[in-house]
């Protein structure tokens with residue numbers, strides 16, 4: 343299975359697993375941009391609180407632009423890094439005012455994808471993730487923002503190489519039209535199942551597609567698994583215990599996905615006495 347095919351299969355399985363996404367692109371683009379600047383390196387809860395406080399204290403983005411930076415800092419304190427973020431927000435608003443004469447990003451809807459992307463990336467402190475969130479969530483354009491969860495999950499799945507930049511690696515293989523759903527599904531999988539420490543592979547609908555799981559198999563077993571001929575196994579557990587097993591393909595993958603199992607390798611043929619099956 344090549345990477346585009348694998349990602350199509352992943353999108354289909356996650357849609358089955360989590361159900362369809364009803365969210366549709368839309369909303370004010372500048373609101374989305376400022377909300378995303380507030381979300382960088384903080385939790386959704388802190389971002390939401392900081393954004394709500396900013397909107398409560400200032401009636402418009404024009405008021406934020408003309409307010410002293412200290413007042414903006416106070417409003418967004420809850421998001422952390424409030425000095426840096428307040429400066430960023432004011433720089434973005436100032437640039438927009440100077441260049442467009444109004445505080446609106448709706449002109450992006452008239453630009454082709456590449457031009458809209460370049461314009462957003464030219465803003466101070468706006469990287470690919472932030473720019474692509476505005477373009478995908480606001481305008482439904484075919485961009486794929488990668489956050490820390492998506493970067494971790496897609497590396498483990500073998501879609502992004504160790505030294506590859508995730509946006510560059512994923513952009514050519516994300517199925518067109520699946521960007522929004524895949525983005526939301528992979529973040530949810532990363533939060534609930536494919537956690538940074540001790541991923542819950544046994545509960546994951548992608549275990550048989552995952553390089554992290556397959557990496558626990560001895561290389562000879564990977565070949566035999568692809569051929570559909572699982573041999574007797576030696577299972578090594580984290581606590582040092584070793585035991586023989588004779589399982590089918592599903593059983594082998596379930597063992598590989600077990601967090602207690604650290605390694606699987608082919609065993610000599612089991613004697614009838616040892617053979618658990």
Ligand code: SF4
Pocket residue numbers: 495498499535536537541542543544546547548549550552553554555599
């Ligand atoms: S099988 Fe495990 S490592 Fe792979 S994506 Fe699922 S939870 Fe993450």
